[in-house]
Structures are given as structure tokens and as C-alpha cells.
Amino acid sequence: MIKAFDKPIYVTRPYLPKLELFCDGLKDIWDSHWLTNNGPILKRYARELANYFETDNVCLFNNGTLALQIGLQGMGISGEVITTPFTFVATTHALFWNKIRPVFVDIEPDYYTLDPEKVEAAITPWTTAILAVHVFGHPCNVNVLADIARRHNLKLIYDAAHAFGVRVGNRSLAHFGDMSMFSFHATKLYHSLEGGMLTFQDSGLKSIFDYLKNFGFESEVEVVMPGTNAKMNEMQALMGSMMLGYLDKLIEKRRKITEIYRQRLNDISGIRLPPSLPADITYNYAYMPIEVHEKEFGMSRDELYEELKKYNIFARRYFYPLICDYACYRSVSVKDPLTVARLVASRVLTLPIYYDLSFDDVQRICDIIIILQSKESNRQSTRVATNI
Ligand code: T4K
Secondary structure, eight states, X not given: OOOOOSSOEESOOOOOOOHHHHHHHHHHHHHHXXXXXXXXXXXXXXXXXXXXXXXXXXEEESSHHHHHHHHHHHTTOOSEEEEOSSSOTHHHHHHHTTTOEEEEOOBOTTTOOBOHHHHHHTOOTTEEEEEEEOGGGOOOOHHHHHHHHHHTTOEEEEEOTTOTTOEETTEEGGGSSSEEEEEOOTTSSSOSSSOEEEEXXXXXXXXXXXXXXXXXXXXXXXXXXXXXXXXXXXXXXXXXXXXXXXXXXXXXXXXXXXXXXXXXXXXXXXXXXXXXXXXXXXXXXXXXXXXXXXXXXSSOXXXXXXXXXXXXXXOBOTTOSOGGXXXXXXXXXXXXXXXXXXXXXXXXXXXXXXXTOOHHHHHHHHHHHHHHHHHHHHHHHHHHHHHO
16 A cells, blocks of 8 residues: 655645855845846846847746736737637736737647647638747747748747747757747746746847836836836846756756656556657656546546545646636637647646656656556446446
């Protein structure tokens, strides 16, 4: 019999640098009394990120949601935008706050990113952009989407909230599409406590984004646009800057955890894992999604999710329900039947993955899933046998 974990195992747990090191960094902030509003640490951090992403076109924000919201506003996106219903709700909220109508289309079944064929079929005279999500860090079909956007004269925008560190053909995802948003929220593999970033191809957008995140101030006495307050502060920048130094080791640990999950769960009847990514993709192992196929597995995704809780394992149903099924978006008309997205949302479960999770604990989580399945299949075969 396997015992429950003594302490809760959550889907994620932020990595933190040694407290003494962070305190060393805090001393500079205490000395300068400069806490926010484009301070020296933020400026240094922006340069570090520009280096990392190999582009000067970066703009930092206090979170990813406001980054995306301001990005859409600054680019003047309006009308209809084709997007995915299989994402965190902030993707759609950013459209809504800009009075843009989301047009939900289906995802593809392997990596859960927007299905380009469905995108093309959904274009109308009112479509101005595609907002695709590199969900779980799986890159969208960037070349096909770029071709569609070019042929139809649409902007191509990526929600890359999950995709820090992912590369396609040795180029960071920041170099694809017209603009990408990266989230540095505490629950992400790379974080700045909270934070967000836009990367973009048109360098003219930089000053617009800078205005919009700082009330539209051009000078002490001039406001040139109705901006908001979405600035990253010095403590966020300090954490983000320190975390860059740990990124490789964080990704490597996640790679090893993923390998264990894949080895142990790949052949379990009723569990499906995303296929290995193509060789030209450098992945970040941001999430560990599995699909639970009820008939073969013997219990539904929701039953497994509840059973795991009894063992103190708090997996998450990212992303369920679909965005269009939330009360606040139910009135949005959806023409695509969203066949794949509906199935995936009903089957997906993201398992715990984070730096501090020990390999033994990963093995134990797998043992528990396997035992739950065999218990259930035994129960079912007994039930069948007694019925005979
Ligand atoms: N686009 C996409 C595709 C996104 O996934 C997100 C955010 C955004 C846009 C918006 O970016 P931000 O504005 O957030 O920068 C979490 C995060 O809050 C959210 O940032 C993230 N996506 C989403 C996928 O996950 P919840 O509601 O699941 O978070 P919560 O508080 O339940 O945390 C999950 C688990 O993490 C907890 O059970 C325990 C652990 N945890 C969490 C926090 C906050 C910790 O151990 N420490 C912590 O500080 O949304």
C-alpha cells in the first residue's frame, strides 16, 4: 500500500534563490530608495532580457495579463481576433478589455495549439489578428500561421506566457509573429514574483508601450495617451534578474522529471502523453500534461483528480473548462464545434512538476496513478465477473 504524501504536492512551486542572496540585492534598493518607475535594476534587467532574447524590442510589465492587454491596445487591434478556447482565461480577457470580439477555433490534438486550418476557415472581413497560445510551452505551428497572417494581412500575436526558454530552429519564440507576451508569474518555470514582457518586431511600438504602462506620460507636464499603471517594480526586476542565472538548471531538472513521467506513464492503458516534440524545438518542460481516456483507464479524469487529492497530490485541470464555457463568455457566439478542444479539456490533467520535486516523489506519484488504475480495473473485472 502506498501512503499519502505528508505534505501537499502542488502542481507547481516557485523556485527561490537563497534568501541571503536576495537580501544582498535588496540592499541596493534600500540604499537608493528607488522602488519603481523605471529604476536602475529594471533598466539593467531589461538589458539582460534583451541579450537573452537577442532583440532590443522588449518591454517589461508588472504582469503578463496587462502586458498582453497593452500590447493589443498599442498595436491598435480591433474588430475580431481568432483565438483558442484552450488557455488561461487572461488570454481572452486581454481581448475583452480592448473591446475585441474573440473568435474561438479548435486546437490540434497532439500539442493543443491552434489548428491553422480552422484559423483560415474562420477569417472574416472583420478579422484583424490571430492570437495564438504556445500552450504548455508547445510552440504553435509558427510557419503556417505566419503564412496565413501574411496572405490575409493579419497581425500575428502570441501568448507565450508558458514559453520562456523555448526555441524553434534555434531561434527564441520572441522572433516569431508581430508580438509575443511572456508571463513571469510565480507559478511559471521562470518568474519575477509576478511580471510580464512583450517582445515585438516593430521597434516603433516600444515608446507606445512605454507610454501606455506609465499613464501616458511623455514628460512631467505632458500626457500623450490615456495609459494605465502596469510598471514592473525594482523587487520584481531583482528577482527576475537573479532567476536568469538559474534558468538552465531549472529546465534541466524539469527535463529529467518529464523523462520519468514519460517512462512510467507512456504504456499505461488510458493515459496519453503529448508526442515528443520535433527535433528542431528546444523545449522548456513548463508543464506535464496527460490525457485520461476514461474507458481504457477505468476512471474519468475528474475521478483521478479527486483520488490523487486523497494522496495529497494537487494536480490541476489546466485548461478546463474551455474559455467559451465560462459564465462571462457564454454569450460569445462560437461557430466552430471545438471538437478537439472539448475532448482535451475533459481529459487533460497537469501533473506536479517543479525544481524541488524529488525524483523519488515523481516515482511515487507514478506508482499511485498506476495503482489507482489497477485497483479500478480489478474492481471492474470483478463487477463483470459477478454479473455473469
Ligand atoms: N496567458 C496564459 C496562457 C497564462 O497561463 C497566464 C497565466 C496568463 C496569460 C496571464 O499571465 P499573468 O498575468 O499571470 O502573468 C495560475 C497563475 O496565477 C497564472 O499566472 C497562470 N497563467 C495559470 C496557468 O496558473 P491558478 O489560479 O491556477 O494559480 P494558483 O494560485 O491556484 O496556483 C497554482 C499552484 O501553484 C498552487 O496550488 C500552489 C502553487 N503556488 C502558487 C503561488 C501563487 C505556490 O506554490 N506559490 C505561489 O506563490 O493560476
